[in-house]
Amino acid sequence: MIDEVSFRVQAGNGGKGSVHFRREKYAPRGGPDGGDGGDGGSVYFVSDPNLTTLRFFSGKDRFAAEHGRRGGMARKHGENGEDIELRVPVGTVVEVVSGKDERKGALFADLDARDMRVCVARGGHGGRGNWYFRSPTNTTPRTAEPGTPGEARWLRLSLKVLAQVGLVGLPNAGKSTLLSILTAAKPAIAAYPFTTVSPNLGVLTEYSASLVIADIPGLIEGASRGKGLGIAFLKHIERCELLVYVLFPQDWVLAVVPGERKIGETIWKQREQLRAELAAFSPRLLQLPALMVFNKIDLLSQEEIESIRLFFRTKRVALIPISGATLTNIEGLRRAIVRQYNNVHNSK
Ligand SMILES: Nc1nc2c(ncn2[C@@H]2O[C@H](COP(=O)(O)OP(=O)(O)OP(=O)(O)O)[C@@H](O)[C@H]2O)c(=O)[nH]1
Numbered sequence: 248m249i250d251e252v253s254f255r256v257q258a259g260n261g262g263k264g265s266v267h268f269r270r271e272k273y274a275p276r277g278g279p280d281g282g283d284g285g286d287g288g289s290v291y292f293v294s295d296p297n298l299t300t301l302r303f304f305s306g307k308d309r310f311a312a313e314h315g316r317r318g319g320m321a322r323k324h325g326e327n328g329e330d331i332e333l334r335v336p337v338g339t340v341v342e343v344v345s346g347k348d349e350r351k352g353a354l355f356a357d358l359d360a361r362d363m364r365v366c367v368a369r370g371g372h373g374g375r376g377n378w379y380f381r382s383p384t385n386t387t388p389r390t391a392e393p394g395t396p397g398e399a400r401w402l403r404l405s406l407k408v409l410a411q412v413g414l415v416g417l418p419n420a421g422k423s424t425l426l427s428i429l430t431a432a433k434p435a436i437a438a439y440p441f442t443t444v445s446p447n448l449g450v451l452t453e454y455s456a457s458l459v460i461a462d463i464p465g466l467i468e469g470a471s472r473g474k475g476l477g478i479a480f481l482k483h484i485e486r487c488e489l490l491v492y493v494l495f496p497q498d499w500v501l502a503v504v505p506g507e508r509k510i511g512e513t514i515w516k517q518r519e520q521l522r523a524e525l526a527a528f529s530p531r532l533l534q535l536p537a538l539m540v541f542n543k544i545d546l547l548s549q550e551e552i553e554s555i556r557l558f559f560r561t562k563r564v565a566l567i568p569i570s571g572a573t574l575t576n577i578e579g580l581r582r583a584i585v586r587q588y589n590n591v592h593n594s595k
């Protein structure tokens with residue numbers, strides 16, 4: 248994974264102002280009419296949630312925007328140089344360094360949210376043409392400004408790892424419980440929805456691997472339109488390399504007589520609901536490798552758990568049944584997370 252690069256950004260210089268005098272058939276000694284130079288183009292970074300690495304920049308040394316053009320006769324303004332926009336992943340930290348190999352720099356920008364637009368090198372201003380310098384005492388100015396230089400600097404970009412693994416699920420699914428079991432984190436856990444109001448991070452350590460797991464507030468239907476709390480925190484899982492969906496039998500499901508719950512279909516719908524909310528926020532979230540976990544199996548009979556598993560199997564989705572309360576199959580889940588993470592991470 249490419250998560251550190253350096254290169255130079257160079258904005259365009261302002262174009263020269265023009266020195267020119269009007270020439271018309273019947274006015275041989277026309278006045279000054281030199282136009283202003285155009286402004287130089289600037290270089291911008293834009294944070295794009297569809298990017299996950301800085302790979303695009305590797306091996307590149309310099310990005311330059313266009314210079315402004317010269318001013319022309321008849322007070323013609325020179326064309327502005329075009330800006331360039333470089334797309335970077337959310338979580339990109341930008342530092343100013345003194346050269347390619349410099350490791351430590353001064354913080355310049357932190358693109359920690361999507362769709363941020365930051366100017367990293369400002370284009371120069373166009374110089375004023377001689378028309379601008381005319382006056383009653385100087386009707387034939389032969390001066391014009393040269394235009395100011397565009398900014399240039401070396402930048403070092405690095406990618407802030409927020410979490411490698413993200414837990415997603417409806418409120419009360421048992422996400423925080425799982426985080427506390429899999430890691431040493433001590434998040435608040437309670438029997439009511441929206442216990443978690445801001446993301447919790449924990450570190451899962453297994454042999455030499457250590458994975459940061461993020462537990463975010465539960466997502467509800469309409470979350471992507473701003474309902475509940477979860478949506479604001481989805482940006483924290485955008486850069487995860489693996490999602491763990493936490494499904495569970497909700498109270499209203501348990502209230503139905505076991506034979507009439509249509510349990511497989513109900514839990515499948517829960518998965519669909521979660522995926523719809525994720526997709527509405529960013530379709531890329533559905534492309535992420537994912538594990539499907541079914542929690543709270545202590546509340547169901549063996550037959551029901553099996554029927555859910557079979558229902559998912561007909562949809563070709565593997566389900567990992569667990570219980571955060573009785574710790575059933577937690578080791579299996581831990582191994583599945585580490586194995587799946589290693590698979591996706593090493594294939595990058
Ligand atoms: N019976 C049973 N209860 C569980 C299990 N896992 C968690 N719970 C309970 O479910 C409730 C919700 O657990 P949390 O871990 O707070 O759920 P959450 O998904 O983080 O909820 P929000 O932060 O509100 O989105 C708590 O009362 C837990 O004790 C389980 O495997 N079985």
Ligand SMILES: [Mg+2]
Nearest residue numbers: 422423442443
């Ligand atoms: Mg929680």
